[in-house]
Amino acid sequence: MSENNEVRFDPMTGQPVQGGQTDDQRQTEGQNAFDPLAGPQKSNKKNTKILIGVIIGVIAVIVIAFVICIASGVFLSKNAKVIKAAANTFEPNELIKDLDASSQLEGGNYTVAVEMEGESYGEDFELKASYQQNTAKKKHAVNGKFVYSGTSVDFHEYMDEEELLVSIPKLYPDTFGYYFNEEKDGYLAELLGDDFFEAFDDLCTTSMNDMASSTKMAAEYTKILKDNYNALEFETVEKEVFKVDGKDRKCKGYTTTLTEENVGACLDELSEVYSEYNKNTVNDVKTMFEAVGLEDDELAELDNNIFDTLKEEIEDMPDLDVTFYIYKNRLAAVCVTGTDETGDMKLDIEFRGGTTPTQNTIITYTLNGDGGSIKILGKTEDSVEKTKIVEVYEGEKTTLMDINYDYKNKELEVKAEDGGFTATIDNSEKGLVIDFKDIADESIDLTVTLKKGSNIKKPEQDVFNIGTASEQDFYDLFYDVEDFTKELQ
Amino acid sequence: MVKAEHISKKLGKKEILKDVSVFAAPGECVGIIGANGCGKSTFLSILAGIEKPDAGEIWFFKKEPLKNRRIFSDMCGYVPQGNPLMEDLSVRDNLSLWSRNGKAKRNEIISRFQLEEMLSMPVKKLSGGMKRRVSIACAAADDVPILIMDEPTAALDIFHKENIHDFIRDFTGRNGIVVMATHDSAEIEMCDRIYFMEEGCTEEIADKQNILEKIKKGRNKHE
Structure with a gap:
């Protein structure tokens, strides 16, 4: 596996020293010579x-x-x-x-949409997703749908100055909500502390x-x-x-x-x-x-x-x-x-x-x-x-x-x-x-x-408030999500 | 040189490494031996910057990688015990992914490790020996002076073992440093320096003849 023009390493620094010559050639070539005592001569x-x-x-x-x-x-x-x-x-x-x-991005009010179709591991798949932003109104949203092997999952995210909402109806019918200006007194606040939130x-x-x-x-x-x-x-x-x-x-x-x-x-x-x-x-x-x-x-x-x-x-x-x-x-x-x-x-x-x-x-x-x-x-x-x-x-x-x-x-x-x-x-x-x-x-x-332009809409389902949900609420959520996931399979 | 001093590491409540010290000079191949589960892999992953020690110091030449973790990736290549390659990607793509060097350098590595014929094959279709060769090629692709290998030839046939041993000899011949965990007697023979690891501590062994006896004792204690 060895080749004559391989990199050697300077024993003083470990830096690679380039050269395709033999040791003898190196020692006779002045500036290009590889001398362990002189330190690095060339450095990548x-x-x-x-x-x-x-x-x-x-x-x-x-x-x-x-x-x-x-x-x-x-x-x-x-x-x-x-x-x-x-x-x-x-x-x-x-x-x-x-x-x-x-011209489309000017003003910060726009929609980017992606649609993808194809085949993976012998199964058809389809992805549709969009990102919408309205800079002046300080809000944005992501919406999407993923279909694989006949199973379809929708997802939605919405955010403005006051709230963040995320919804994946196939996993859980309520929207997960988080409110920036609201006091967090639920289970997660106990776990992570006020500073975190x-x-x-x-x-x-x-x-x-x-x-x-x-x-x-x-x-x-x-x-x-x-x-x-x-x-x-x-x-x-x-x-x-x-x-x-x-x-x-x-x-x-x-x-x-x-x-x-x-x-x-x-x-x-x-x-x-x-x-x-x-x-x-x-x-x-x-x-x-x-x-x-x-x-x-x-x-x-x-x-x-x-x-x-x-x-x-x-x-x-x-x-x-x-x-x-x-x-x-x-x-x-x-x-x-x-x-x-x-x-x-x-x-x-x-x-x-x-x-x-x-x-x-x-x-x-x-x-x-x-x-x-x-x-x-x-x-x-x-x-x-x-x-x-x-x-x-x-x-x-x-x-x-x-x-x-x-x-x-x-x-x-x-x-x-x-x-x-x-x-x-x-x-x-x-x-x-x-x-x-x-x-x-x-x-x-x-x-x-x-x-x-954009057409940003909030998810309209009931809200599971992440900031105020108790430990029991999270346990219930976990079991509900597990049930919905089983239905998906 | 590579110097690790007084490295310790707990995993949960279990103290895996208590006081591990290892030294390797330029051009040296250093072996770490010991019974399965004695902490060799944990130590090597710390030496490669994958895990952090609870205490201790590491020097790569005059640099202290624990103070600037980029030194780990700049100076050392790591061949873990398991397969680090992306199974669905081709050998060429894995080399591109792991190496920061350009195409010319990659071609040199491809030729050095005789990977030409398998370049377009997805890794998942390679044999264990081939995967090991590609893993080492990926680790060495950036011309790093230090290679850390966890049982580099475990489960390989004699041909592939010899191939990798040739590479190690060539690498140390170019002043590269190899630190490896091994159980293989041919590899122990190749080593310039050997450390025996037991109960989270290392001891340098001067006499290679005593090594097998040490391993035997360690194994009995473990059982």
Whole structure:
């Protein structure tokens, strides 16, 4: 089972040390030599950190591009030239335009419905479910029906600022009710304590208010990204030739440096906003988990958010030079280079154009001399957008995915290594309807509908009040549910 | 290196581990032996970060995984006694699920463990030996320096046993560390260091010849 090019481990740290050489070769190759006394020479972890830094940098630029271009005005600075070019580059193709659901989601009053039919283990199944939200009225509902082998089960959930109602009539005829502003003096309060329920009530009411405040939080994120981007210093570099729309073009270059400090500072600010908007939720969750016996170190982990995790990931990241090459107000390429003690890395993203600037995009990467590329190759024939995604690694080409979209007939076909699907897309004033057929080559059909507006109704049955029910009520409930379950079988 | 000191663990009122200490240097294969039910599996699952000890300390090189549990997943792979694989998924999907590494690395693992011909098969259709090979491949897929194995070759035929023993020799030859529970005399022979576990405590055994006698005694006591 052994191979000569396998990873060895540094006996001082346990870190993997790459190498396809024999021990003798390693010992004679200076920097690449594996010397147990000298500690780690190369580290995959470091490479990961470089890549994460690169990805954060590139994503940040793309996000900022979309945001700032809207309020563009007059662009004068190098920063603004790059942003304007990026905004012009990420122009949606017909498929993305037809999948755009922003008009349906606008205002926070919408319905998402899913219908699925198919066969599993020789039995037919059917699932219908919908989620409705009305942000202004601070309420939402989930309704569904699942049918398997002739047995059908309905479920309903409703929540507003005052109550949470859940109903599964096949299991129990009453609706389970929980009232946030009501005193909890039943069996569960005895078991879990007042702190638990105070926190849970607060969490539920906060979550309804969060539906409205998430837009405000997104605006603060945008401002932070914009300010941090504007603080970057760009310099002009020599022109380089890149292929744009099939021709070699000399492109102007602007470069900036991403450092652990400037990326970290941005992540700190984002983390602060996240914590500010979510502090009540985090405190409530902590109180609830504390009540059920979670330990201090586990509770402390709840304070970490995605931005803190990202900051840990970029620790010791090397400085990354990011150069944007621009041709006629759009990006022709983004080139990222960095070096640390483990070696050099390089990432080039070339936007070679086509019907849209990104229709043909080539991503090439090298890490310590080892590398590969991902190619997005597209063309438009009549009304069909054809996209092929190909990975090239060690000279071997693998087609990861073929996507064909006929934008006149609204027909989508996706072929991937492990299966694929066909779908039709209907995006009109009534809503967005995506009809999938034969998912993953199985006989499973799925329809997803997203439409503006909602019709949220409360379950109307009698209520089993969870907050006030006594121990005996719960025993009765348990036996009743058991009886109903037997009937189901 | 791997160092566990004074590990204790109660399950309900029963004290499964009282004072367990184990050390393994880079490139070492360390065996933990003892009668069935003596706590070997509980200790290994603690060492792999699956369960928490009530007391004690663990070091992986200079890092303390009990203080930052991510170190467990970053540095160690675990092959439990039972089958950890998703039975309805294919071997390829299981490898993708358990490994954080990319396709190139997965291909290397596939070739190292000779899994090519079974890649598309659902795990449930594999024999016990094949499943064991896939479990170890999943545990090793992330290039972790420490492998913790609970009776890695139990119930395997001689061919598959040898296959896994080759892998262990190769892994420790690359400075990897293996800590395993075992009853197998060939595996005991492979070990650089052996600990005998009895009544929730460990004792390092210098003389391999005494081992079988120790096991016998332990078994009698248990009965």
